[in-house]
Amino acid sequence: MVTGSRLAELMLRGPTTNHVVCFGRDGAERRCGELIVAAAGVEARLREQDGERWALNLGDGFELTAALLGCWAARRTPVLVPPTLLATLDRATLDGVIEHSADATAAARRIVWQTVEASARPLGELAPNASLELYTSGSTGVPKKAGRRLANIENELAALESVWGARLGTARVLSTVSHRHVYGFLFRILWPLLERRPFAIFDYEYPEQLLGSGGRGNVLVSSPAMLKRVGHLPPGSGQWSAVFSSGGFLPADAAADVSRVLGVAATEILGSTETSGVAWRTAGSPSFELLPSVEVRVSSDELLEVRSPFAGVDGWQAMGDRVHFRADGTFELSGRADRIAKIEDKRVSLSEIERRLVEHHYVKDAAAVALEASARQYVGAVVELTQAGRAALEQRGRAAMNSALRSALRGRIEAVALPRAFRYTHAMPVDAQGKRQVAVLAALFDSGSV
Structure with missing residues (x-):
C-alpha cells in the first residue's frame, strides 16, 4: 500500500530530471519541466476563480494532465466526464470548465486552454486528500458519479506496476480509448506518468x-x-x-x-x-x-x-x-445478471433472449431491447451476423432471416418474448468504451419497419 504520494514527489523533482513525459502525432516530445510550468499556469488561473468542481474538457493528453495537476495544486476537484455527458450536468454539479475551445460549452465559468500561460512560480503541493470525480453513463445514458482520492489512485497504480512493470519496462504507451474514463485515465495517462513511460497525447x-x-x-x-x-x-x-x-x-x-x-x-x-x-x-x-x-x-x-x-x-x-x-x-x-423487462404484463429476461440468439450459427452478437408502440410493449433485437449469416441475409432477404431467428427461439422462450422487430448491423453499436447504450439501440427501431 502506498503511504506517501509518489505523484507529489515526481512534481517536486520533475524540473531537475526533466524526462520525456509524452509525445504528439509528429513525434514531438514534451518534458516534465514543461508539464509542471503548464500545471502551475492552470493553478494560477484557478486561484483567480471561485468554484470547487472543474470539468476537464480536454482531448489532448498533455493538456489534460497539466489541468489535472493544476486543479489539485489549487485545492480544487477535477471532474472527468465524457463530452456526451458534459452538457447533461447542471451548474449545481459543476462550478466551471477547463476546455480547449471558447464555445465548446455554455459553462458559467470557463478557462480556455489557449489563454493559460506557463508560470515560473513553483507548482503548489498536491494535498494528500486531493480527490477526483468521474462520471459514467452505464447503459442508461444518465450520468452517475464515482469519486476517488489520490491515495486510491496511487494504490491502484502501484498494484498495476507490481503485476506488469517488469514486462513493460520503458516502453511507450499508445491508446485507442478516451482518457476521460477511468480505464483510459489510469492506463494511458497516470500510470505511464508515474513510471516515466512516455505516453501519446492523441488517440x-x-x-x-x-x-x-x-x-x-x-x-x-x-x-x-x-x-x-x-x-x-x-x-x-x-x-x-x-x-x-x-x-x-x-x-x-x-x-x-x-x-x-x-x-x-x-x-x-x-x-x-x-x-x-x-x-x-x-x-x-x-x-x-x-x-x-x-x-x-x-x-x-x-x-x-x-x-x-x-x-x-x-x-x-x-x-x-x-x-x-x-x-x-x-x-x-x-x-x-438478468435484465428483466415487463412485456404485456409478463416478466421477460432480455439476457436470456440474447443468450439464445447467439447460439444460432448466423448470430455473432445480439442485444435485446424493450420497446413500445401504440401503447403496446414488445421486444426488438439488434443482431450482428456471422459471415454465414451475412451471406444468408444477402441471398434470402430480411424477412426470411427474421423468420429463421424467430423459429430458432420458438419453444425456448415464451411467445411474448419473441422479438417482433430485428435490426442487422455490421458491428454492434457501442460507445467509446465499448459499452452498449440502451437509447442508441432503441433508436435503431425508430423507422418502424421490421
Missing part, C-alpha cells in the same frame, strides 16, 4: 494505425470495440510488447486475431468506474486473477461483490456479474 482511431514501427515494442491501451476490427490485417504486422483491453469481453475470434496480427495475446482488465480495476486474464483464458489487495465474494444471489482500496468508497460493491470460484483462487464469470 489511435483506425486498426491500420496499429501496424508498423509505431507499435513495435510498445504498449497499447485499447478495447474490444477496436480490437474486434484487426482481423483483416496481415499476420505479424504489429509487434506490441503488451495489449490491454477493457470495457467489455473480447470474443474468442477477436482474441485470436489480436495474437496473430499484433504479435501478443491481449490482457483483459475487469473493472468498472465504481470499483476501478478488479482482476485480469490473458485473452482466451476462462478465469480471472485478482489484482493485488482486491477482495471478492459471492452475494446471496450469486453475483460478484468487490471490496478494494482502489475504489472511492469503503465496503462491498456489487458488480452485477454471475461468478464461479475455482479452487486456485481465480474465478470465472457466467454472464451478467
Whole structure:
C-alpha cells in the first residue's frame, strides 16, 4: 500500500530530471519541466476563480494532465466526464470548465486552454486528500458519479506496476480509448506518468494505425470495440510488447486475431468506474486473477461483490456479474445478471433472449431491447451476423432471416418474448468504451419497419 504520494514527489523533482513525459502525432516530445510550468499556469488561473468542481474538457493528453495537476495544486476537484455527458450536468454539479475551445460549452465559468500561460512560480503541493470525480453513463445514458482520492489512485497504480512493470519496462504507451474514463485515465495517462513511460497525447482511431514501427515494442491501451476490427490485417504486422483491453469481453475470434496480427495475446482488465480495476486474464483464458489487495465474494444471489482500496468508497460493491470460484483462487464469470423487462404484463429476461440468439450459427452478437408502440410493449433485437449469416441475409432477404431467428427461439422462450422487430448491423453499436447504450439501440427501431 502506498503511504506517501509518489505523484507529489515526481512534481517536486520533475524540473531537475526533466524526462520525456509524452509525445504528439509528429513525434514531438514534451518534458516534465514543461508539464509542471503548464500545471502551475492552470493553478494560477484557478486561484483567480471561485468554484470547487472543474470539468476537464480536454482531448489532448498533455493538456489534460497539466489541468489535472493544476486543479489539485489549487485545492480544487477535477471532474472527468465524457463530452456526451458534459452538457447533461447542471451548474449545481459543476462550478466551471477547463476546455480547449471558447464555445465548446455554455459553462458559467470557463478557462480556455489557449489563454493559460506557463508560470515560473513553483507548482503548489498536491494535498494528500486531493480527490477526483468521474462520471459514467452505464447503459442508461444518465450520468452517475464515482469519486476517488489520490491515495486510491496511487494504490491502484502501484498494484498495476507490481503485476506488469517488469514486462513493460520503458516502453511507450499508445491508446485507442478516451482518457476521460477511468480505464483510459489510469492506463494511458497516470500510470505511464508515474513510471516515466512516455505516453501519446492523441488517440489511435483506425486498426491500420496499429501496424508498423509505431507499435513495435510498445504498449497499447485499447478495447474490444477496436480490437474486434484487426482481423483483416496481415499476420505479424504489429509487434506490441503488451495489449490491454477493457470495457467489455473480447470474443474468442477477436482474441485470436489480436495474437496473430499484433504479435501478443491481449490482457483483459475487469473493472468498472465504481470499483476501478478488479482482476485480469490473458485473452482466451476462462478465469480471472485478482489484482493485488482486491477482495471478492459471492452475494446471496450469486453475483460478484468487490471490496478494494482502489475504489472511492469503503465496503462491498456489487458488480452485477454471475461468478464461479475455482479452487486456485481465480474465478470465472457466467454472464451478467438478468435484465428483466415487463412485456404485456409478463416478466421477460432480455439476457436470456440474447443468450439464445447467439447460439444460432448466423448470430455473432445480439442485444435485446424493450420497446413500445401504440401503447403496446414488445421486444426488438439488434443482431450482428456471422459471415454465414451475412451471406444468408444477402441471398434470402430480411424477412426470411427474421423468420429463421424467430423459429430458432420458438419453444425456448415464451411467445411474448419473441422479438417482433430485428435490426442487422455490421458491428454492434457501442460507445467509446465499448459499452452498449440502451437509447442508441432503441433508436435503431425508430423507422418502424421490421
